[in-house]
Amino acid sequence: MTSDDTAPASPRVSASLDQGGSPTVRSLDVLSALRPEQTEAVLALLAEAALADGQQAVSEQGRLQLRGGAREGVRHLLLTAQGLLVGYAQLEDTDPVEAPAAELVVHPAHRGHGHGRALGNALLAESGKRLRVWAHGGHSAARHLAQVLGLTLFRELRQMRRPLTDLDLPGPKLPDGVRVRTFVPGEDDAAWLAANAAAFAHHPEQGSLTQRDLDDRKAEPWFDPDGFFLAFRGGELVGFHWTKVHAAEGLGEVYVVGVRPGAQGGGLGKALTTIGLRHLAGQGVPTAMLYVDADNKAAVTVYERLGFVTYETDLMYRTES
Template structure:
């Protein structure tokens, strides 16, 4: 049973808006309704309100996400997902500008410290919402995309490209251990991608779209018993994406080992992954990159990518979100 907050609903109705705190994996019937709300929001806004990890949090109890539902007359009109000090928020379009987002953020702003709120697409309504708080933009994630297929870039003769499936056949579990090592070297600074272990890597492979043939490893030649992985490129291809609109592939994760940097290996890795996606039938390829990673942005621009969307994180003390949301 979740915690219920009954808050005044003064706009166009006398019915109180109810905010309920709960763990949605324990209430699957409500999780299904939330997923429908998120689908409606994405269709209206043209961008998903929840990221992949927060979508998983609706049904995966291991992520330990908390959820806040805004309900009016028994109908869910808004949802906020909370993972530690990170939150993502969605309000059904018909109930915006009525204080729903404010009430959800206030309910989630308990305790000390800061709360960081994602604004996917960084759309004007979201910017207008955060402008009412003393919140700072603390992170920006860019979406870049291309429809241009350039000639493939080949690695030097000192290296070979193998799929994860091929590497597992040759080296067994060592292939996965090497991939985890390189991932953690490449993303030691990253709040979501860094610090992985075998359990976290196993969870990542549970995605319905995971395919070991879509994970490419760049391996130094000569390895017999253990591969020396210099980098990897994991691409995302959803068969469902080819129906109804342009077929979209994604440069999901690209990482270089510490000893693989400044050797020009990144271009060959990226190019190899792009070839996989084009060969799958992709008409558009997109990727996500931190806005302050100027070198990566420049490299992607040389490959024909251009910025098409941005996502922002706004951070403020919980006391600020709570006081100004009342």
């Protein structure tokens, strides 16, 4: 499908009463790709919501998927009222086992009029009532909407942080025979994708990244191969630590740390994490952050020993079926 094939067969129109008793006419478009002006409108909505909420309502992956035309399994839901874009949702149905995953947001100036519920019901319809939905930050309004939609909590993703201004970690101790160098774009792509898939075979969101996903990230202004560390044993890539700097926020991120199953348990993950943290401290950012599943007790313990504490929590809800 080309970027011109973005119009739905027919927009869905619904009406309800707002808090003042006036009718609110909504129109919902479900699209496989967005035109440039639609992308910019969604990004503007996301920026307004992030300013009001203190965090992004749509993940980095979701924001990258706004551009570049159609992507397999991805649908965009645009909700308009009186001709204004008041809400956006993204539905991704690429996991061969799990239910489709979604993120949604309503413009701060248009909340309290049932738009979130309208988007949620549309997501349920599009997914065949098999749905997972992220609530970034776990705000009370999101928890209430999940309850209204009949969704139950099943995943907790923690954002952890630690200061870098007083970083005093022992030197990294690499396992015998392991050497570390930085990523070379174009030369290391295939090897990294294979290592990432092996390290995150249990984690479809990360483990299913493709060359297109990697290219998207390499094209971002924040990408720096000097902060992307690869660990080799002989000629095999056995682990990696990809760091990221959020310059405007003064944050350095432990973006992703991965170790191949056969190389786990020897301290490589901790060594790579230390190497990355020292790099971030050298970039002058005052704080490090990372994301980790709350039920990954081993990883949480490692990060706590490295001085990280929980900063905020993202919650995922799903249908029972």
